[in-house]
Amino acid sequence: MQYYGIDIHKKYSTYTMVDEQGNIMNQGKIDNSIEAFKEVFREASGVNTKAVIESTCNWYYIHDLLEGMVDEVVIAHPLRTKAIASAKVKTDKIDATTLAQLLRADLIPKAYIAPPVIRDLRELLRYRASMVRIRTKVKNKIHAILIKNGINSPYSDLFGKRGREWLATVEVRPVYLLAINGYLQLIDFLDGQIKPVTREIDLMAKDNPQAKLLETIPGIGHYSAMLILGEVGDFSRFPSAKHLVSYAGLNPSVHSSGGITRYGRITKQGSRWLRWIMVEVASIATRHSPKLGRLHSRVAYKHGHNTAKIAVAREMISLCYYLLKKGESYKE
16 A cells, blocks of 8 residues: 655645555655646555645646555645644655645544536635625725825715716816726726626526525525535534534634633634625514524624624524424524
8 A cells, every 4th residue: 555645736736645554655646637646656556555745736637646646635724734744844845744644544634625516616606705805905905095185975886876876976176087987987897797697596596406495494594505605515514503613713712721611703713705694684683583693783782893793693503503404494
């Protein structure tokens, strides 16, 4: 049996191969190209081989490369691996060797490997979210110009039909007028990019039974339902709703010593996209669900609005888990 530990970087990777006794048989540095990987793993053909990589920004590409070259590819959870094997002396070769030895000893904390269809769904949903964020930044630029000139908009939606008509009549110096018109053109362009993606996501949600169940929860629509499904992937991999809450990073940090337990801020460890969408839908849900609204009021009275919003988000992700587990719609 051969065990490969691979320390991935943007343009290159460092690898270490050990045998069943832990002896280093091969080490080296290679480019992240198909040809370079084929050259290294050519000797692995006909031999039982395992390879481990960390969940870095380009793990998709390296994982798919390795799948056809070794018997099993393991994705290591970066934070948990660091907790097991932290070192004061840290180099690429040491990291690769540590990964290989942990793999040999079956001590790698494995991360979830989403199938290609889920990965593509995630990329589509994250792309739309990033485009919307860019558009929001551009809109804020126009708001900033108006504030700089002491102008207040009479419309709550400055970029709706009436708001745009009013914006065309605003009198500012030519340099600001040039900036406003340029930003408006950029907003129109971004709208043109966002709309077809939104339509595609809406069609996917309408054909997805799980999305339909999630949409019965107040505050969750087509996009948020698909984002939740995309980020979680297989719900059955979580043994309980608490594990899913932890994956979203919505669970409070715990400090326990001398019989005294204190709860702090949320851990924020896990899927930041899942955490973000649950906090977003929580703000809407409190206005449309009496049950979630009461939860928000009760927590806000003692701990403030932000903590209450997190509490509602935590409750909603638990509801998502139970609805999909039981195959039932949400009922107040």
